[in-house]
């Protein structure tokens with residue numbers, strides 16, 4: 001079943017005290033919403049955030065994980081470690097991870113497998129760079145990213161996956177894809193899934209848009225028929241802005 005989701009990616013922002021303060025602000029403003037709401041604090045604050053929100057409707061999720069179960073991977077965190085503190089959803093493939101930490105479609109395919117083997121839900125991110133869009137290659141780039149990291153999976157895996165289309169040129173730049181650009185790409189993504197896995201899986205897939213979503217543009221973007229919510233960076237760091245975006249549903 002397709003869901004509406006608004007997920008806040010806090011990136012490398014907020015120490016423990018700031019995390020607690022922002023969660024307090026979020027809890028103060030909690031309201032009934034037609035969307036599932038998630039926040040992704042830094043690894044060091046996941047336990048505290050989870051404990052504070054475990055009886056709340058806001059889900060605490062992870063920004064990343066490693067593909068191995070354990071071993072000599074200094075500085076990394078595994079799916080089972082996340083599960084052991086109650087985290088059951090992970091963002092994979094964010095463009096900052098791809099750009100700064102050399103994450104590739106092949107390494108992401110391994111992370112996807114590890115997350116699924118641990119019964120985790122995945123928010124899988126992908127999107128073209130500005131040069132790709134200028135060259136008219138955005139659909140080919142996105143199709144490859146999806147195929148290379150996900151198309152080895154059985155159809156049954158897709159109920160654990162949420163897709164997040166995030167054009168790299170729109171992330172943290174203040175530049176947003178127009179609602180029409182988002183809709184066109186989301187419809188293309190759904191078609192790509194349909195061609196491989198059939199209509200039901202494609203129609204049920206939740207596809208988020210990410211890239212400078214703000215209170216002022218969320219309603220128009222989320223109003224498009226193939227846009228099921230958003231992955232929010234900068235605007236997730238202020239409770240009022242984040243809730244104004246959640247309220248767009």
Ligand code: PEP
Pocket residue numbers: 009166170171172173174210211212213231232233234235
């Ligand atoms: C993101 O990092 O996923 C993102 C969409 O960031 P921003 O909203 O700041 O563009």
